[in-house]
Amino acid sequence: MATILSAQSTDARVNLVTPALFERYPNAKALARATTADLERQIVSTGFFRQKSRSLLGMAHQLVAEHGGEVPADMELLTALPGVGRKTANVVLGHALGMPGLPVDRHVLRVSNRIGIASGDDPGKVEAQLCRALPQEMWTLASDVQILHGRRICKPKPLCPRCSVRKDCEYYQRNAPAKAGPHERKAGPRKKQVRGGRL
Numbered sequence: 735m736a737t738i739l740s741a742q743s744t745d746a747r748v749n750l751v752t753p754a755l756f757e758r759y760p761n762a763k764a765l766a767r768a769t770t771a772d773l774e775r776q777i778v779s780t781g782f783f784r785q786k787s788r789s790l791l792g793m794a795h796q797l798v799a800e801h802g803g804e805v806p807a808d809m810e811l812l813t814a815l816p817g818v819g820r821k822t823a824n825v826v827l828g829h830a831l832g833m834p835g836l837p838v839d840r841h842v843l844r845v846s847n848r849i850g851i852a853s854g855d856d857p858g859k860v861e862a863q864l865c866r867a868l869p870q871e872m873w874t875l876a877s878d879v880q881i882l883h884g885r886r887i888c889k890p891k892p893l894c895p896r897c898s899v900r901k902d903c904e905y906y907q908r909n910a911p912a913k914a915g916p917h918e919r920k921a922g923p924r925k926k927q928v929r930g931g932r933l
């Protein structure tokens with residue numbers, strides 16, 4: 735529920751409504767019995783509440799009808815639920831079900847492209863690249879770390895001087911100020927265009 739509510743919203747807003755929601759609807763069966771008006775009223779502050787309400791009710795009905803009210807630990811079955819894309823499914827797999835899952839959001843896209851550990855702006859392709867490069871037990875942590883790094887340091891306007899991975903970052907190596915010392919800047923041509931510059 736929280737992951738669906740988080741679309742186009744903030745953690746703070748979602749965290750304000752989820753305690754009451756979880757208490758009122760502790761499982762899929764309870765949620766499936768909710769009325770649209772009731773649910774919309776409770777999630778209105780998270781934005782896009784009509785669409786989110788449709789997704790939540792549709793998901794709850796499908797979980798009850800097809801999975802006995804349980805959340806399936808399977809990417810294909812999860813993404814067949816209303817309102818659940820790969821990012822949401824990976825969050826559920828990695829954080830709720832203890833399965834390998836690497837959610838790719840805009841922060842992971844930006845950070846991985848800039849550092850040079852992935853290439854492209856298609857979340858599915860970047861997810862596949864990162865999953866190939868990392869052991870499964872690191873997938874969820876790798877996503878969490880990049881999300882936090884993207885929020886705090888590698889913002890759209892990156893705070894490179896404060897970044898602890900700048901020596902290993904392709905973006906930094908290509909854009910470091912000329913005064914940066916050799917310990918901070920690798921030698922070599924600067925022909926290649928910055929991959930993550932537009933993200």
Ligand code: SF4
Nearest residue numbers: 888894897900903906
């Ligand atoms: S050095 Fe700059 S561009 Fe590279 S990861 Fe750090 S903040 Fe982002």
